[in-house]
Amino acid sequence: MAKEKKGVRLEHISKIYQDPKTKKDFYAVRDTTLDIEPGSFVTLLGPSGCGKTTTLRMIAGFESPDEGEIYLGGEPINALTPNRRDTAMVFQSYALLPHYNIFDNVAYGLKLRKLDKAQIREKVTGILKLVGLEGMESRMTNQLSGGQQQRVALARALVLEPGVLLFDEPLSNLDAKLRVSMRTEIRRIQQEAGITAVYVTHDQSEAMAISDKIIIMEKGVVAQMGTPQEIYYHPDSEFVADFIGEANFLRGTLVSRDGTDGVVEIGGSRVAVCDIRQQKAGDNCTLVLRPEAAVIADKGQLPCRVVLSCFMGSYQNYHVMVGDTLVKITDFNPKNKKIYSVGDEAFVAFETESVHVL
Amino acid sequence: MARTQSADLDRKKFFADPVMVTTIAVLIAFLSLFILYPLAILLVDSFVTDNGLTLDVFRRIMGMSNFRRAISNTLKVGFLVGIASALIGLLFAYVEVYVRLRTRFMEGLFRVVSMLPVVSPPFVLSLSMIMLFGKAGIVTRYLLHIYDNSVYGFWGIAIVQTLTFFPVCYMMMKGLLKNIDPSLEEAARDMGASRWKVFTSVTLPLVLPGLGNAFLVTFIESIADFANPMIIGGSYDTLATTIYLQITGAYDKEGASAMAVVLLCITLFMFILQKYWLEAKSTATLTGKASRERMLITDRSVTLPLTILCSLLAVFVIVMYICVPFGALFRTWGYDFHLTTKWFQQVFKRYKGLKAFKDSFVLSLIASPITALLSMIISYLVVKRKFRARGFIEAVSMLAMAVPGTVLGIGYIRGFSSGVFRTGFLQGLYGTGAILIIVFVVRSLPTGTRSGISALRQIDKSIEESAYDMGADSFRVFMTVTLPLIKDSFLSGLVTAFVRSITAISAIILLVTPQYLLITVQINEFAEKGAYGIACAFATILIAITYGSVLLMNLVIRYFGTSRKFEEE
Ligand SMILES: Nc1ncnc2c1ncn2[C@@H]1O[C@H](COP(=O)(O)OP(=O)(O)OP(=O)(O)O)[C@@H](O)[C@H]1O
Ligand SMILES: [Mg+2]
Numbered sequence: 001m002a003k004e005k006k007g008v009r010l011e012h013i014s015k016i017y018q019d020p021k022t023k024k025d026f027y028a029v030r031d032t033t034l035d036i037e038p039g040s041f042v043t044l045l046g047p048s049g050c051g052k053t054t055t056l057r058m059i060a061g062f063e064s065p066d067e068g069e070i071y072l073g074g075e076p077i078n079a080l081t082p083n084r085r086d087t088a089m090v091f092q093s094y095a096l097l098p099h100y101n102i103f104d105n106v107a108y109g110l111k112l113r114k115l116d117k118a119q120i121r122e123k124v125t126g127i128l129k130l131v132g133l134e135g136m137e138s139r140m141t142n143q144l145s146g147g148q149q150q151r152v153a154l155a156r157a158l159v160l161e162p163g164v165l166l167f168d169e170p171l172s173n174l175d176a177k178l179r180v181s182m183r184t185e186i187r188r189i190q191q192e193a194g195i196t197a198v199y200v201t202h203d204q205s206e207a208m209a210i211s212d213k214i215i216i217m218e219k220g221v222v223a224q225m226g227t228p229q230e231i232y233y234h235p236d237s238e239f240v241a242d243f244i245g246e247a248n249f250l251r252g253t254l255v256s257r258d259g260t261d262g263v264v265e266i267g268g269s270r271v272a273v274c275d276i277r278q279q280k281a282g283d284n285c286t287l288v289l290r291p292e293a294a295v296i297a298d299k300g301q302l303p304c305r306v307v308l309s310c311f312m313g314s315y316q317n318y319h320v321m322v323g324d325t326l327v328k329i330t331d332f333n334p335k336n337k338k339i340y341s342v343g344d345e346a347f348v349a350f351e352t353e354s355v356h357v358l
Numbered sequence: 359m360a361r362t363q364s365a366d367l368d369r370k371k372f373f374a375d376p377v378m379v380t381t382i383a384v385l386i387a388f389l390s391l392f393i394l395y396p397l398a399i400l401l402v403d404s405f406v407t408d409n410g411l412t413l414d415v416f417r418r419i420m421g422m423s424n425f426r427r428a429i430s431n432t433l434k435v436g437f438l439v440g441i442a443s444a445l446i447g448l449l450f451a452y453v454e455v456y457v458r459l460r461t462r463f464m465e466g467l468f469r470v471v472s473m474l475p476v477v478s479p480p481f482v483l484s485l486s487m488i489m490l491f492g493k494a495g496i497v498t499r500y501l502l503h504i505y506d507n508s509v510y511g512f513w514g515i516a517i518v519q520t521l522t523f524f525p526v527c528y529m530m531m532k533g534l535l536k537n538i539d540p541s542l543e544e545a546a547r548d549m550g551a552s553r554w555k556v557f558t559s560v561t562l563p564l565v566l567p568g569l570g571n572a573f574l575v576t577f578i579e580s581i582a583d584f585a586n587p588m589i590i591g592g593s594y595d596t597l598a599t600t601i602y603l604q605i606t607g608a609y610d611k612e613g614a615s616a617m618a619v620v621l622l623c624i625t626l627f628m629f630i631l632q633k634y635w636l637e638a639k640s641t642a643t644l645t646g647k648a649s650r651e652r653m654l655i656t657d658r659s660v661t662l663p664l665t666i667l668c669s670l671l672a673v674f675v676i677v678m679y680i681c682v683p684f685g686a687l688f689r690t691w692g693y694d695f696h697l698t699t700k701w702f703q704q705v706f707k708r709y710k711g712l713k714a715f716k717d718s719f720v721l722s723l724i725a726s727p728i729t730a731l732l733s734m735i736i737s738y739l740v741v742k743r744k745f746r747a748r749g750f751i752e753a754v755s756m757l758a759m760a761v762p763g764t765v766l767g768i769g770y771i772r773g774f775s776s777g778v779f780r781t782g783f784l785q786g787l788y789g790t791g792a793i794l795i796i797v798f799v800v801r802s803l804p805t806g807t808r809s810g811i812s813a814l815r816q817i818d819k820s821i822e823e824s825a826y827d828m829g830a831d832s833f834r835v836f837m838t839v840t841l842p843l844i845k846d847s848f849l850s851g852l853v854t855a856f857v858r859s860i861t862a863i864s865a866i867i868l869l870v871t872p873q874y875l876l877i878t879v880q881i882n883e884f885a886e887k888g889a890y891g892i893a894c895a896f897a898t899i900l901i902a903i904t905y906g907s908v909l910l911m912n913l914v915i916r917y918f919g920t921s922r923k924f925e926e927e
Contacts (some may be wrong), residue, residue: 016361025361060399060827064367066360083829095824099842108838109828153824304605 005038005196006073006086006163007094008059013068015054028054030220031067032264036164036198036213038073041190043199043207046217047243051122052200055217056166059198073163088125088157089166089351092173094149096141102128102152103137127159130189147178147309155184158193165190167199171206179203204244208232216240234356241288241358248294248327250287250302254279254357264357267323271301274351286358291330293354296320297338306340322348370554372745377833381735386747387490388732389754392800395778396769397622403772404616415616425617432581435515435596439642440577441519445567446671447527452561453668455535457661458654464665467672474679475525477877477904479861481585483518485885486681488590489691510592518586521675523579527572534568535561540652542744553660567639571662576867578625580760584864585878589885598622598764598864605868607770615772616764629760682901685894696717701891705899709892715899720861721874725798729855732799733806734738734848738840739806741814742822743832759804760898763864770797770869789871798859798868805858806851813842813847853911857904 015029029051036042044052057063059070061082069076077085080103090110096105106124113243115123115221121202131151150170170186171179187210190197201207205216208228216223216231216239224236235241236247252266262276264285271287279285296306296318304327308319316334320327323358327348340346373379402414419425450468459465491495491509498507538561546556584598591599601621605614655661689696705711733755739745740752774793777785787793815841825839826832841848863878870876877900884893 013366061371062823062827064364064371066362066364078367079370081374081831082823082827083831084374087827089824089827091820091824093818093820095818095820097825097839099823108825108830112834149799154826330811349365 004073005166005194006162007038007071007196008034008036008198009071010034010055010059011071013055013058013065013070015051015058016055016066020050027220029058029065032220032222033068034222034225036196037131038196039194040212041187041197041210042201042213042215043201043211044215044217045201045204045207045243048202050217051220052202052217053168054103056089056168056198056200058167059164060087061090064131072123078299079309086163087166088160088162088164089168089172089175090153090157092169094141094153094173096149096152096156098141101138101140102133104145106159108157109156123159124155127155130158130192131155131185131274146174147182149296150182151176151185154189157281158189158195162195164196164198167197167201169201170199171201172203172348179206182276184332186210208244214244218243235288238286238288238358241356244250246291246324246328248289248291250289250322250325250327252287252356254281254283254285257281260358266302268304273355273357274352276357288356288358289327289348289350289354292332294327295331295350295351296329296331296346298346300347303347304346304348306342306344306346309339309341311339320346320348360671363456368744372845375832377658378743379833382739382745382747382751385736385739385751386731389630389751391778391926393754393758393761396766396773397420397884399773399779400618400622400765400769403612404619407612415862419620419820420612422613423480425600428595428597429620431512431594432596432621435512435519435587436577436580438516439519439580440573441522442516443576444572446520446524446563447529447572448531449664450528450668450671451522451531451535453664454532456652456655457664458656459665464669467655467669467676471672471675472525472529473908474675475522477857477908478679478901479585479881479897479904480522480583480863481589481878481885482682483522483678484586485512485881485890485897486678487514488885489681489685490678493681494691501503509594510590511594514590514592515594515596518590519580519583521678522586522770523576526579527576528573531565531568533695534565538564544653553608553655553657559825569634571632571636571639571728574628574636576898578628578632580759581628582625582722582764584762584764584867585882588882592652597624598762601764601768602868605771611772614768618768621762622760622765625762626757634757651816662751664853679901681757681881682894685890686715686898688891691890691894700894702899704892710875711824711899714877714880714896715903717791717874717899718860718877721794721857722798722877725795725859726797726852726856729799729802729859730848730851731808733803733851733855734810734841734844735836736803736807737810737814737844738836741811742840743817755803755807758800759808763801763862763866764868766797766800767865767868770865789869789873793869794866794874794876798855798862801854801862801865802858805907806855807896808853809847809854810844813844818845845918849911849915849918853907856907860904862902911927 010032013029013032014027017028018025032055044055054063058065059078061077061185065078069078071077072086096319097108100108105123106127107120109122110120124137125134128137131154133148133151133155136144136148141152142197144152151257153170169181172183183206199210211228213225214231215225216229220241224231224240231240231244235244241247241249250266252264252271254262255265255270257276257280260276261272261274263272264273264287266287273287296304304320304322306318306320307326308317310317311334314332316331316339318331318340319327320329329348405411405413407414418850450471452470453459459468478630487509489495491507492498493505493507495507495509498504543556543560546560551559564682581597584602587594587596587599588602595603598621601614601617604610606616608622685691687697687699688694689698736751736755740748767820774784774788777783821843822835822839825835830838861878863882866876867879867882870879877896880891880898880899884890
């Protein structure tokens with residue numbers, strides 16, 4: 001596709017809604033600044049009600065921001081109506097036009113752009129091939145499975161060669177297996193077409209699997225933006241750490257610091273850490289420890305007592321108490337390892353690089 | 359925290375769409391000019407006299423004993439008709455939903471009863487009432503040998519209106535009863551309650567607000583009804599007929615205006631009560647869809663009396679309707695029962711029947727697509743778009759539902775006979791076919807809008823958004839997505855508007871000029887003169903036309919309709 005890729009930029013965007021019950025205004029999105037690079041796949045991720053859909057709909061033009069300006073490929077687009085914006089949206093409910101067949105659904109936008117018949121046919125056929133629906137042109141939308149409808153919705157958006165593709169939880173109506181294969185599919189097609197994509201989901205594994213960058217939102221504000229690895233390994237806050245994957249939080253005090261390295265004391269035990277950011281010696285801090293990043297051993301950094309030990313097949317699931325804190329540990333491939341049982345005293349062991357200091 | 363920027367942007371986006379802006383502007387102008395303005399002018403007429411703002415006119419009309427009597431007459435009739443219709447409607451609905459109807463025949467009866475009032479002009483029952491029970495009535499004179507029975511007056515109106523309006527209640531109550539979860543009643547039965555006890559302690563309380571709603575709807579219909587009191591009322595005048603006589607007989611325009619204001623206030627009050635209090639309440643208690651099939655009552659001691667009662671009533675109603683074509687086929691009703699076609703011949707030869715049918719037909723035919731399209735546009739704007747004037751548009755088009763035809767007619771006379779605000783502006787409209795068409799449109803708009811709104815509410819809003827997103831402007835979205843998706847509602851709106859227009863009388867009778875002959879006006883005229891043969895002949899043909907168009911609509915929907923295609927796969 002020859003068209004230039006466009007980036008999206010949100011500058012201090014806010015959206016205010018009125019709560020229908022209390023009649024009070026509140027920020028659904030607050031002072032959000034984002035830079036989405038051309039050709040990248042960016043996911044908005046966050047709990048229900050955090051403002052993902054609202055952000056996406058402001059980019060599409062269905063909602064108008066109360067503060068700030070949105071740029072598409074460098075142009076401010078605040079005042080443009082959705083039909084004049086170079087965006088195309090894939091809806092959660094697919095929103096196919098039920099009175100048209102597949103071909104006409106995909107051709108709808110092209111007809112509005114006054115392309116001639118042959119051109120339309122060529123483009124539609126091409127795009128249907130890309131999404132794996134060739135030969136189904138004359139089916140009605142209700143003669144398709146959910147996954148196929150999803151492909152039509154995608155084809156219909158792609159065929160317009162928009163500057164940016166918008167997805168609002170496009171896979172949430174599909175069953176788990178199909179979700180996994182469709183997300184790979186969406187990623188492949190986006191790469192092939194080289195289109196900028198903004199994708200909304202509340203499924204973290206989907207976000208991880210599909211995105212170049214993930215934007216975590218919390219109550220209308222951006223909590224963190226980064227690659228999946230950055231978000232997972234270096235969360236900026238407990239909220240992010242907890243939201244993406246599972247996390248154990250260990251409270252302690254930074255006792256000494258040397259460059260970015262240091263020592264944290266947790267309940268009398270000393271733990272070496274690295275990558276310390278702003279904390280000084282004497283500050284309280286929290287260690288984030290992923291369950292799969294630690295093991296139970298006879299020797300280690302933190303003494304603990306096992307309170308749950310459960311065989312799950314691919315891993316052994318432990319709950320242990322470190323002082324008053326419950327720590328979850330998943331020990332993968334436990335076949336030839338020592339299995340601790342409830343009541344055992346042991347140690348939590350991990351590599352220095354595996355803990356992240358907040 | 360200020361929402362000014364989004365408001366500004368929304369306004370900009372709104373004005374970037376000239377078709378929509380124009381449509382809304384035209385719509386607002388239309389609604390203001392043809393619904394609000396005529397009502398406003400009535401207020402001006404009745405409050406403003408040479409001495410400025412006074413209550414003189416009201417004092418004067420309240421001094422008229424016939425007006426005071428008309429008020430109490432109207433309320434009495436409305437009350438009785440409302441209660442009777444709601445109860446009979448409930449009976450029919452209960453039998454249909456709860457009782458096993460043994461036969462095809464019974465089902466057919468029920469269908470016919472719910473269908474008849476849709477296709478017939480509002481006043482045919484008055485005709486047949488007179489022909490069956492009047493002085494020369496078949497039943498009274500020939501079966502019972504009563505020679506001086508009078509059907510004119512309170513009971514005549516009440517019976518005829520009840521029979522005309524109860525099917526509407528029946529349909530309303532049916533919808534409610536179907537939504538009651540059967541397990542509620544079965545639980546009560548399980549605990550040992552008798553059927554009657556279940557009905558009074560579970561079913562009835564659940565549908566009571568709905569019953570009240572049906573009562574009010576009928577009450578409004580009854581007090582707004584013009585034709586039945588006109589034909590069968592005799593000297594028993596209601597508000598609608600009194601207003602009519604005040605302006606056509608006494609030429610008292612201010613008085614008629616003030617009376618119209620009084621009538622409007624009553625219907626408006628009832629309407630607001632119904633709309634904002636009972637309508638919400640009547641469905642609030644019954645949100646859940648029935649979880650499974652209901653066990654129908656088969657107990658003979660219950661089914662038999664109920665079935666018989668309903669059948670008798672249904673048969674009675676049907677006989678009343680059948681009476682009309684026969685009335686047109688007998689030489690002299692009540693005296694000479696030889697079959698003849700002379701009335702039909704006279705309709706066409708002596709009384710310019712062809713012109714009457716042509717005028718009615720053409721005017722209604724023009725009005726119905728306008729109404730249907732307008733109501734779909736209004737529903738689209740109300741349901742799918744956000745803009746400042748939306749509330750206004752919705753409110754005014756619903757308000758039209760509460761305005762009795764007679765009131766509207768007087769408003770048009772006062773508002774347009776010497777131009778808008780007596781300036782001569784648009785004076786050319788008065789007395790033309792155009793104003794008749796406008797009245798037809800205004801009178802059918804609320805029904806069409808209501809059905810359009812409920813049809814549109816079922817459509818996922820993202821379907822239209824997706825079209826918008828792909829580059830269609832509002833006009834394209836409406837034409838290529840919205841309208842095709844509510845095609846059924848549009849088609850039935852088309853026919854409903856046609857049927858309502860061609861059978862309309864209350865407002866039109868005040869505005870029609872000799873240049874146009876309208877069937878309903880003719881029927882009314884001949885019925886009043888006692889020329890029942892001619893009136894019946896006119897009415898028969900009218901029913902044939904309306905019934906034909908309803909059949910046609912069902913056919914069209916069957917072959918071109920959308921909903922069937924969606925459901926089947
Ligand atoms: N039209 C509206 N009027 C008032 N409040 C709204 C409106 N639309 C959304 N909201 C509110 O704004 C907040 C953000 O909504 P939004 O739909 O963006 O959430 P979301 O992140 O997409 O959630 P989900 O994952 O559940 O889809 C919510 O509190 C929601 O109730
Ligand atoms: Mg959402």
